[in-house]
Amino acid sequence: MAGRLSAPSGRYAGKSAEERKAERRRRFLDAALELFGAGPGYRATTVAALSEAAGLSTRQFYEEFRTLEDVLAALHLQVNDWAEAAVLAAAAETADAPLAERATAIFRAYAADVTRDPRRIRIAFVEIIGVSPRLEQQRLARRARWVDLICAEADAAVARGDAAPRDHRLAATGFIGSVNGLLHDWNAGWVEATLDEVVDELVRQLLAILRPAGTAERPGTPERPA
Numbered sequence: 001m002a003g004r005l006s007a008p009s010g011r012y013a014g015k016s017a018e019e020r021k022a023e024r025r026r027r028f029l030d031a032a033l034e035l036f037g038a039g040p041g042y043r044a045t046t047v048a049a050l051s052e053a054a055g056l057s058t059r060q061f062y063e064e065f066r067t068l069e070d071v072l073a074a075l076h077l078q079v080n081d082w083a084e085a086a087v088l089a090a091a092a093e094t095a096d097a098p099l100a101e102r103a104t105a106i107f108r109a110y111a112a113d114v115t116r117d118p119r120r121i122r123i124a125f126v127e128i129i130g131v132s133p134r135l136e137q138q139r140l141a142r143r144a145r146w147v148d149l150i151c152a153e154a155d156a157a158v159a160r161g162d163a164a165p166r167d168h169r170l171a172a173t174g175f176i177g178s179v180n181g182l183l184h185d186w187n188a189g190w191v192e193a194t195l196d197e198v199v200d201e202l203v204r205q206l207l208a209i210l211r212p213a214g215t216a217e218r219p220g221t222p223e224r225p226a
Contacts, residue, residue, distance in 0.1 A: 025064050027054040029078065032071045037119025042072050042127045069131060073138055076128045079120045080142050086113035087149070099162040103210055104203050106153070111183075111199045118187060125184040143180075147172045154210050163210050171209040178205055 015023070031054035036042045040049075047068060051058045065071050090109035094102040114120055128139050150172040157163035179202055185191045186198050193201075 021064070024054075024056060024060055027056060028061065028064055028071060029075055030054070032075050033119050033123065036072060036075065036127050037117075037122045041122075042068065042131070069135065072123075072127065072131065073135055075123055076135070076138065077142070079114070079124050080145075082120070083110050083113045083124075084145075084149075086110060091153075099157050099160075099211055100207055103153070103206050107203050107206055108199060111195070111202070114183065115187075115195055121183060121187040125180055125187070143176055146176050150175065150206075150209070157210050168209060175202075175205055175209055178202065 028050065031050055032045075035045045035050060035053055039045070045068065047058055047061055050068065050071065051061045054061075065074075086109040087106055090105045091102070094105045097105070114124060128135055130136070147169060151168050154163055154168040154172070158165045182191065182198055182202060186193065186195065191198065
């Protein structure tokens, strides 16, 4: 299909065209989260099945999206945006905390948000993989944004005297790979550990990046995450 269909304008049932559009989009994304994240998956879902699950028509689908891939792309970004919001909130709440406490709080906020709904894990770490060059570029771009966030946190720790100065990008990229792989495998049942154990291991890896062995700490900085 060359493009989206035009949606009707004007007010209806007390809602503006923009409000109805936003509601339809939300319903399609909610249905996609269920079908892609808990049901047959992205590859086995059709436009008709998604529209039925959303309680909308296929015509309304094409008013909002061009393809199912567009839906998956939007959902993948939404899941990451939710996690980023949780991370930034935790960072704001621990602005003056010692490095270990701050890093632990930030990563636990990320893990809690991503794992609070198994459907989010499947979207972020399973369904998005290998769909198309376009979505692979989006996935890598979003991963690079997480790397940038870790590097910014590391640079701030260096400025405070909590971490040794170095280029943290390579280590941060490796850490993101560990997060993706370990959370995927835990969700798939391939890791014999509780979620808390998985998170504790990843926190230790993050602290090793931010505070390598032999780096002096500020007094009062805890050695291990609580």
